[in-house]
Amino acid sequence: xxxxxxxxxxxxxxxxxxxxxxxxxxxxxxxxxxxxxxxxxxxxxxxxxxxxxxxxxxxxxxxxxxxxxxxxxxxxxxxxxxxxxxxxxxxxxxxxxxxxxxxxxxxxxxxxxxxxxxxxxxxxxxxxxxxxxxxxxxxxxxxxxxxxxxxxxxxxxxxxxxxxxxxxxxxxxxxxxxxxxxxxxxxxxxxxxxxxxxxxxxxxxxxxxxxxxxxxxxxxxxxxxxxxxxxxxxxxxxxxxxxxxxxxxxxxxxxxxxxxxxxxxxxxxxxxxxxxxxxxxxxxxxxxxxx
Amino acid sequence: xxxxxxxxxxxxxxxxxxxxxxxxxxxxxxxxxxxxxxxxxxxxxxxxxxxxxxxxxxxxxxxxxxxxxxxxxxxxxxxxxxxxxxxxxxxxxxxxxxxxxxxxxxxxxxxxxxxxxxxxxxxxxxxxxxxxxxxxxxxxxxxxxxxxxxxxxxxxxxxxxxxxxxxxxxxxxxxxxxxxxxxxxxxxxxxxxxxxxxxxxxxxxxxxxxxxxxxxxxxxxxxxxxxxxxxxxxxxxxxxxxxxxxxxxxxxxxxxxxxxxxxxxxxxxxxxxxxxxxxxxxxxxxxxxxxxxxxxxxxxxxxxxxxxxxxxxxxxxxxxxxxxxxxxxxxxxxxxxxxxxxxxxxxxxxxxxxxxxxxxxxxxxxxxxxxxxxxxxxxxxxxxxxxxxxxxxxxxxxxxx
Numbered sequence: 001x002x003x004x005x006x007x008x009x010x011x012x013x014x015x016x017x018x019x020x021x022x023x024x025x026x027x028x029x030x031x032x033x034x035x036x037x038x039x040x041x042x043x044x045x046x047x048x049x050x051x052x053x054x055x056x057x058x059x060x061x062x063x064x065x066x067x068x069x070x071x072x073x074x075x076x077x078x079x080x081x082x083x084x085x086x087x088x089x090x091x092x093x094x095x096x097x098x099x100x101x102x103x104x105x106x107x108x109x110x111x112x113x114x115x116x117x118x119x120x121x122x123x124x125x126x127x128x129x130x131x132x133x134x135x136x137x138x139x140x141x142x143x144x145x146x147x148x149x150x151x152x153x154x155x156x157x158x159x160x161x162x163x164x165x166x167x168x169x170x171x172x173x174x175x176x177x178x179x180x181x182x183x184x185x186x187x188x189x190x191x192x193x194x195x196x197x198x199x200x201x202x203x204x205x206x207x208x209x210x211x212x213x214x215x216x217x218x219x220x221x222x223x224x225x226x227x228x229x230x231x232x233x234x235x236x237x238x239x240x241x242x243x244x245x246x247x248x249x250x251x252x253x254x255x256x257x258x259x260x261x262x263x264x265x266x267x268x269x270x271x272x273x274x275x276x277x278x279x280x281x282x283x284x285x286x287x288x289x290x291x
Numbered sequence: 292x293x294x295x296x297x298x299x300x301x302x303x304x305x306x307x308x309x310x311x312x313x314x315x316x317x318x319x320x321x322x323x324x325x326x327x328x329x330x331x332x333x334x335x336x337x338x339x340x341x342x343x344x345x346x347x348x349x350x351x352x353x354x355x356x357x358x359x360x361x362x363x364x365x366x367x368x369x370x371x372x373x374x375x376x377x378x379x380x381x382x383x384x385x386x387x388x389x390x391x392x393x394x395x396x397x398x399x400x401x402x403x404x405x406x407x408x409x410x411x412x413x414x415x416x417x418x419x420x421x422x423x424x425x426x427x428x429x430x431x432x433x434x435x436x437x438x439x440x441x442x443x444x445x446x447x448x449x450x451x452x453x454x455x456x457x458x459x460x461x462x463x464x465x466x467x468x469x470x471x472x473x474x475x476x477x478x479x480x481x482x483x484x485x486x487x488x489x490x491x492x493x494x495x496x497x498x499x500x501x502x503x504x505x506x507x508x509x510x511x512x513x514x515x516x517x518x519x520x521x522x523x524x525x526x527x528x529x530x531x532x533x534x535x536x537x538x539x540x541x542x543x544x545x546x547x548x549x550x551x552x553x554x555x556x557x558x559x560x561x562x563x564x565x566x567x568x569x570x571x572x573x574x575x576x577x578x579x580x581x582x583x584x585x586x587x588x589x590x591x592x593x594x595x596x597x598x599x600x601x602x603x604x605x606x607x608x609x610x611x612x613x614x615x616x617x618x619x620x621x622x623x624x625x626x627x628x629x630x631x632x633x634x635x636x637x638x639x640x641x642x643x644x645x646x647x648x649x650x651x652x653x654x655x656x657x658x659x660x661x662x663x664x665x666x667x668x669x670x671x672x673x674x675x676x677x678x679x680x681x682x683x684x685x686x687x688x689x690x691x692x
Contacts (some may be wrong), residue, residue: 004504005500005501005504005655008500008503008504009497012494012496012497015496016494016496042690043511077469090661114292118328118329118330118332118333119333119547120517120518122521122525122551122552125529132529132530132531138500138503139503139530139531140530141529141530143529144496144529192316195304213494213526214493214494215518215520215521215525217330219330219518220328220493222491223491223493224490248312254497255496255497256497258488258492258497258498259497259498259500260499262463262486262487262488262489262498263463263487263489263502265489265497266489
């Protein structure tokens with residue numbers, strides 16, 4: 001076994017895992033709170049990439065201010081989307097929100113194609129993170145390392161918010177027992193809307209952060225949506241620490257699998273997910289909901 | 292009573308004469324069945340623009356203006372058949388242009404029922420004009436086996452490539468394996484390995500890592516043309532692979548992709564583009580096409596535009612030669628016609644449906660000063676069909692009834 005190659009594959013997995021963490025946390029929060037299976041999450045990721053590109057072009061901003069601005073553009077749109085489409089069906093069976101968000105995702109992608117066309121937009125790697133760094137004799141892009149680090153920092157911030165703030169306390173209360181939380185006077189409707197907006201912001205931030213690596217095109221959220229769902233299911237629906245672990249399991253499996261058994265890597269990933277779910281139906285940390 | 296009958300007779304005669312006159316001025320409808328929505332839309336855009344350019348260049352056919360009737364295939368076989376049927380039965384087109392592999396393969400089983408010539412310029416699958424050939428379906432672009440021959444010739448003709456350590460990174464579908472096999476088939480070549488990524492891959496890091504670990508100094512990349520190829524090349528540069536290895540594109544790069552890559556495109560070599568606008572330095576028809584294309588579209592003509600334009604010109608010349616739009620007569624004329632097109636002189640192989648089309652090898656380089664707003668383009672070395680199409684139609688498996 002080539003140790004060098006294993007090291008590079010593992011590092012790729014950690015980097016991709018950090019990206020996946022951002023999108024998975026958002027999905028997990030929205031499901032844990034409102035039992036909403038948000039199929040539009042990938043489209044919001046793509047919208048983040050386009051918001052970045054558009055802000056850079058129209059406002060003439062550099063990458064870094066645009067990275068901050070892009071999620072701020074997407075969050076209000078997501079809140080409006082939630083109020084108009086998901087809120088009316090929130091108390092119905094989960095299949096309704098699944099179908100609604102599925103349709104909304106097509107509408108968002110269609111809107112993107114109408115506004116920006118179907119072509120791919122390249123975003124140059126921002127300074128000062130152009131170039132590569134040598135790690136154990138391997139050249140690795142500096143920007144990927146930076147983006148992964150920033151993803152981890154933002155994710156840590158999300159965890160801290162949920163664990164340490166009064167709003168976070170309300171979020172956890174609603175996740176544990178929504179009816180009890182309502183009876184104690186917590187305004188669950190607005191908390192759910194704000195969390196949806198926050199999750200959209202995380203997805204959009206991930207899209208903007210990944211733009212210099214993966215390029216910006218209308219279908220860019222499809223792959224990461226699937227991986228995010230796998231991460232959330234692996235970790236236990238609604239379980240944040242579980243989703244984090246799930247994100248890295250998915251990323252490492254894809255990266256190392258892609259390195260050693262490329263044509264079978266997707267099948268291998270689903271095999272891993274299947275085995276985990278058979279052995280731990282409530283997720284790897286065993287604390288998520290089964291249904 | 293007699294006067295009334297006479298008046299009716301006169302009016303009938305005048306009406307018939309007017310109808311004949313109207314029919315003579317009616318436009319000649321040509322169907323364009325291509326991709327108009329979804330991620331592959333840029334391909335359809337280029338194809339349509341090429342056909343429109345050729346239509347403007349050629350002018351009226353048989354004294355009639357050409358009307359292009361465009362339908363979206365949605366890059367889907369069932370839709371392709373539905374839309375082709377509509378074009379023929381409702382719109383009464385005399386021929387169909389613009390198809391890619393998916394549409395061409397879908398139309399083969401129904402070509403007899405459609406009963407009009409179909410001239411494809413963007414279909415790589417060899418079967419279309421070999422073992423699955425149809426009397427009605429013609430192809431102007433080189434097929435995948437011709438491209439494989441050009442790739443092998445590029446390697447053997449270039450000492451740097453012949454002595455390189457080769458690696459294949461492609462998508463997980465049959466064409467990639469065909470390309471890998473072509474490279475492996477070169478005598479005395481050092482082949483370091485291969486890897487085939489799932490079709491939805493956007494992060495090429497694990498696959499690039501394999502090539503680097505193998506010490507590759509030449510990487511052939513049978514990756515789907517479009518965004519995936521753009522992502523791959525950009526990430527290969529990101530990881531420094533382009534510093535250590537030359538990237539070889541089996542059928543070249545579309546010019547819109549070259550434009551987006553900018554300077555990065557100079558790290559790529561084409562092993563057989565289907566067309567190249569810089570062929571204008573050798574072929575006047577290419578220059579004429581480029582100028583009209585630029586006037587209409589404000590950008591340089593990419594290989595899919597040039598090829599589509601060539602297909603349209605072959606069709607219009609055939610209809611003119613046939614002297615009518617009768618499908619059988621046009622098919623006969625297509626078999627015999629020889630035309631100077633934007634890809635050079637073209638004719639279809641005797642007894643077959645494959646055009647004896649050249650391929651264009653060479654690296655990408657900067658164009659200074661820019662021409663047709665293009666700052667980077669492929670340097671052109673034509674690889675003639677006599678070297679890539681070395682079997683007769685019958686030997687290739689094409690038996691036309």
